[in-house]
Amino acid sequence: MGNVESGCYENHLSRFFPEEKTDIDGVFDTLSGLDGSGEVKIGKAPRKAVTLAMLKAHVQEALPEQMTFRLYNGMKSVDLTGKSPGSSEQIVKEQFIVFMSALLKGNVEEKSSIIMRMISSIEGPVKGKQIQEFTEDLITSVVHVLRSRNLLKGWNLEMTQDPASGVKTLASQLLSELKLEDGKKLVGPSLMDAMCDQSTIENWVFQVPQISTFLNVIIRQGLLVLHSLPDQANDLVKLVPKCKGIKGRGFVSLLDIPSIIYINSHLPSELQHKWRLLFSSRVHGESFSQLCGQIINQGPCILVLKDLDGYIFGGFASDSWEVKPQFQGDNRCFLFSVSPSLMVYTYTGYNDHYMYLNHGQQTIPNGLGMGGQHDYFGLWIDSNYGKGHSRAKPTCTTYNSPQLSANENFTLDAMEVWAVGDLPEDAVIKGKKSILDTDPEAQALLEMTGKSRQSDGLREQIEDDDDN
Numbered sequence: 001m002g003n004v005e006s007g008c009y010e011n012h013l014s015r016f017f018p019e020e021k022t023d024i025d026g027v028f029d030t031l032s033g034l035d036g037s038g039e040v041k042i043g044k045a046p047r048k049a050v051t052l053a054m055l056k057a058h059v060q061e062a063l064p065e066q067m068t069f070r071l072y073n074g075m076k077s078v079d080l081t082g083k084s085p086g087s088s089e090q091i092v093k094e095q096f097i098v099f100m101s102a103l104l105k106g107n108v109e110e111k112s113s114i115i116m117r118m119i120s121s122i123e124g125p126v127k128g129k130q131i132q133e134f135t136e137d138l139i140t141s142v143v144h145v146l147r148s149r150n151l152l153k154g155w156n157l158e159m160t161q162d163p164a165s166g167v168k169t170l171a172s173q174l175l176s177e178l179k180l181e182d183g184k185k186l187v188g189p190s191l192m193d194a195m196c197d198q199s200t201i202e203n204w205v206f207q208v209p210q211i212s213t214f215l216n217v218i219i220r221q222g223l224l225v226l227h228s229l230p231d232q233a234n235d236l237v238k239l240v241p242k243c244k245g246i247k248g249r250g251f252v253s254l255l256d257i258p259s260i261i262y263i264n265s266h267l268p269s270e271l272q273h274k275w276r277l278l279f280s281s282r283v284h285g286e287s288f289s290q291l292c293g294q295i296i297n298q299g300p301c302i303l304v305l306k307d308l309d310g311y312i313f314g315g316f317a318s319d320s321w322e323v324k325p326q327f328q329g330d331n332r333c334f335l336f337s338v339s340p341s342l343m344v345y346t347y348t349g350y351n352d353h354y355m356y357l358n359h360g361q362q363t364i365p366n367g368l369g370m371g372g373q374h375d376y377f378g379l380w381i382d383s384n385y386g387k388g389h390s391r392a393k394p395t396c397t398t399y400n401s402p403q404l405s406a407n408e409n410f411t412l413d414a415m416e417v418w419a420v421g422d423l424p425e426d427a428v429i430k431g432k433k434s435i436l437d438t439d440p441e442a443q444a445l446l447e448m449t450g451k452s453r454q455s456d457g458l459r460e461q462i463e464d465d466d467d468n
Contacts (some may be wrong), residue, residue, distance in 0.1 A: 009080075009094055012101035020226055027225040028096050031058050049090035050075075062148045063222040067141040070118040070134070071219070075099045077117035100225070103215050111212060112202040119201075126201070128191035131178065135171040135211075142214045143167070143257050145221045151236060154243030155260065159252050166256030169342040173262065177207045210265065213239065238272045240264070241420070245277035252282075254304050254312055254416055259338045263302065266344045267316065268332055271300055271421030279417040286412075288367070288385040292359060295321045295417050299424045303368075304338070305381070305388070306413045309406030312338040313390070315370040315379050320424065321357050325364045329354030335371055335378050335401045345378075345401035353398045359383055371398035379404060386412050 016024065032048035052072045059068050076088070078095040102110040119126045119134045143163050146152050157163065178186045178200070186194045205211050217239065220227040240257075241264050255263075264272050277283075278301060279294040295301060297320050304314040318332035331347045333354040347354070356369040356377075364374075367388075371378030378396030381388045388411075390404040 009098060012098045015101050015105045016097075023226055024097060024100060027223060028093050031055065031096075032093075047092050049092050050096065051090055059222055062145050062224075063141050063218065064137065064144055066137055067144075067218060067222070070137065071222070073121045074103070074114045074118040076121075077114055078102075100219070103212075103219060104226070108202050108206045111215075112198055112205050115205065115211070115215075116198055116201055125195040125197045128178070128186055128194040128196060131196060131201075132171065132175060132191065135174055136167055138211070138214050138218070139167045139170050139258055141218050141222070142261070145218055146240060146257075149221050151221065151240065152243075152257070153240055154246070155240065155257060157257070159246060160260070161252075161254065161256040163256045163258055165339070166258035166342075169339065170258040170262055173342045174208050174210055178204045179207075210262075238265075238269065241272060242274045243277075244274060245419075249277075249280075249283050251277065251280055254306050254414055255338065259342060262342055263316075263336060263338075263344070266334060266336075266346075267420055268300075268318075274422065275302070275418040275420055276423075277416065278419050279415070281412070281415045286385055288359070288381070288383045291368070291381075291385070291415070291417070292321075292323060292357070295419075296323065296357075297321075297424075297426065298419045299422075300420050302418045302420055303370075303379075304416050304418075305379075305405075306415070307388075307405045307407075307410040308413050309410070310339065310413075311404065311406045311410075313379070313404035314338070316420075317355050317370070319355065321355065321368075323357055323359055325358050325361060327353045327356050333370065333399075335396065335399045335404065337401075337404050345396070345399040347398060348400045350397045371396040371401065373397070381412070381415070388412060 031050045031054055055072050056068050075091045075095050078098045080094050099114060102114050116126060119130050175191065176187060180200060239261060278298055279291050284290050284294060299320050300318050302314060302316050306312045313336065315335045316333055317329055319329050322328060335345045337343050353371060353373060358364055359366050366383035367381050369377035369380040376391045378392060378399050378401050379390055389409045391408055392401060392403045395402055
């Protein structure tokens with residue numbers, strides 16, 4: 001980061017509240033005392049210092065070893081003496097504090113300077129391939145530390161897809177914002193050999209807030225520094241939603257942890273704290289009537305589909321679903337793809353065809369759709385459950401999304417729907433009464449599956465917040 005003068009150091013120190021300074025002091029003292037040899041001479045007096053071995057001993061299994069090494073290189077790059085950064089193999093307290101200040105509270109320039117040395121310990125520009133490796137390490141480390149610290153909030157690696165593929169697709173998505181000074185995007189083979197200077201990294205970190213968010217989680221939870229303060233608790237609430245509605249169901253999601261984190265980051269902030277499973281074709285059966293019965297009047301929700309070719313995609317519905325022949329929802333809705341690529345597609349302003357759900361009509365399409373228009377939806381599930389289409393020539397008019405499925409007309413392999421955020425008040429009331437009592441359409445749909453209005457025992461129960 002260049003030579004950190006005393007005034008500059010004081011500026012970094014002043015960014016922390018007294019309780020934060022106390023916490024940082026305690027962690028550094030713990031780090032530097034782990035093997036009893038943590039001292040380095042600065043001037044005449046010996047000073048406490050941290051080595052790579054001490055950092056590894058402190059972190060233990062909470063982070064992958066490669067990320068611990070990257071953190072160490074970042075700390076070592078802080079120059080306090082006017083000598084070449086990294087000339088000492090030991091990290092003193094001032095370096096530790098400047099590192100914390102820059103990455104947790106600093107501006108883009110300060111963050112990027114340290115990130116450059118986390119990408120490569122060698123001074124100067126970094127290769128695109130090194131940036132890709134850093135990004136994949138970053139995402140892998142987030143999943144690793146959240147699992148290690150028991151912060152996945154009801155999710156686990158057994159009931160989600162293998163995160164390895166999700167790491168690569170999320171990394172590709174984040175790297176798609178990497179641009180040279182002339183605005184040229186670095187994608188595919190051009191990324192691997194491109195040389196990127198600090199201004200390129202600065203622009204990337206500015207454009208992709210997930211880089212700072214992920215580093216924040218890795219540092220705080222990996223080093224157990226500033227990890228229990230209210231602002232960090234709020235950050236974690238928004239990063240990984242609480243998982244509800246899967247207890248005792250043997251359920252395995254179509255999503256992996258990286259894609260859950262990414263999709264959740266695009267939801268309205270007031271909905272990011274909780275996902276509750278409403279419907280899974282592998283739990284509730286392959287029935288359009290069953291699907292409608294589970295999702296009507298449940299508030300905003302996320303639909304996730306997998307076609308027989310292995311493509312995974314879906315959409316966010318901003319309002320409760322209602323059975324009616326009109327479009328519904330608002331401009332918070334979006335479509336997304338998960339596999340083979342991870343991307344979110346937001347509204348264009350061209351029309352208001354956000355959401356559509358209809359059933360039992362002779363002259364109007366019956367099914368569930370998002371975006372586009374009748375017979376040309378960005379995402380469509382026919383009421384003849386199992387069939388659907390994603391027709392975008394060249395893109396969906398509502399969301400500017402391309403064809404999401406492998407083929408324009410697809411066959412469903414599996415589907416799941418998650419309610420997000422807290423249940424709306426009317427859903428709680430109707431949940432106690434049953435939506436059969438208040439929604440004739442829902443009653444008719446459920447009766448088609450053989451559930452009579454008097455069969456209270458067959459009604460889906462609204463899960464208590466204390467359950468998993």
